[in-house]
Amino acid sequence: MTIDRKAFAGTIDHTYLKIEGGPGEIQRICLEAEKYGFASVAIYPSVVPFAAKLLNGTSVEICAALGFDLGTYTPDQKAFETKDIIEKGATEVDLVMNVAAAKSKEWGLLEEEFGKFREAAGQTTAKIILETYLLTDEEKVKACELAMAAKLDFVKTSTGFRKGTPDKPGGARVHDVKLMADTVLPNVRVKAAGGIRTLDDALALIDVGATRLGCSAGVQLMAAYDAKYS
């Protein structure tokens, strides 16, 4: 599979979620995102106004990471946070879903959460994070179906914060992206996130249906892309 350079760069949500980051780090990732033509910068809500000002007038989206990294608060709080951050400049919102609700098969609670998230996001691109390593395949599929029913824009594999276990690693896995893509495409798109460090990782995930990649290694991925294809 080949993907042209611009399209490849356009899959990347250039992610910076270290809590120790100051203005220098945020400025750096904003400049990189503009230079390489990445889809967005993915950052904490507290950083959104600063980044939105820096990227005003560019095509780089401001993607806010909501509920990091546990996602354990109520649907109304999540809706409040979503509205608030869009008012403050976010143009995309990635929200950690209530994993515990899935684990205890409280599908009604997830339905409520996804519905309120969609309503609060309005026209803004809304991505729901499943944290796949904690879920069974059946639970992943059910969450994907609920995301489709709620007309969310993306289902996303992981927060990228969790190591998981050797048999259930915490990041994006080809198996999960394929399962999610098979369930939701073309109505809803798939974002793979967590542990994407090499060009081979990235291309394998795109190959099975991911159209966004959440990673902090975007600049290295572009260098590897250029080394391979130019």
Next chain:
Amino acid sequence: METQVKVAPGEMPKYIITSLIEADVTEAHIRDFLTRVKPHGFLSVAVDLPYMDLAVDVLKDVDTHVTTVSSYPLGGMTTETKLDQIAFAREHGAYDIDVSMNYFAIKSGNFAAVEDEVGRIMDAAQNVKVVLIPQVGILTNNEKAKTCEALLKGGCTNIKTGSGFGWTTELEDVLFIKRMFGADLHIEVAGGVRTYDDAIAMLNAGAEIIHSSTAFEICGINEKLAYQKQG
């Protein structure tokens, strides 16, 4: 030589806030946790916002408090979102709430913004005890000092050194804060306190409260939770 704190293992629960906060902790896990914690006289239990009502109900006839959290554990939420969560915690019977501070403002050197947020948090919490988390593991000593100053100016007198997720608190951190601000600040420690000896060392350094997810081990209590962390 300062007086050494002597706490027998049987007395240790009074100094400990034990928590069960993870993405995949279900109501059944929380019920099991609360039932096992309840007989042992812990100072408080920390649960996430959706489990407030359950915790308050299960613990209503014992002295153990209910603690909850805001912008937790990574601290990236906006002030307005924190205030929304704090209002919820207050309305649902929290005794205290642990709130992550604005790390981006701290790292930007914008301590006026830090102080302003603290003031708004104190107003929103009303009679609920507020414990702010400066996350000392990511701060320089200068940032620790300025953050503690801003926190005191904003009207808060309680800090919890870390979130307990990913960053540990060193004994030196507690000694530093105690030396600089010990007259005004009550220090709670979280992050890396795993054993009885760890807990005693932190209390001796000036901490008043220990947060730990291994509270049973620290206190020598033979209980095993139904919840098992998935890596």
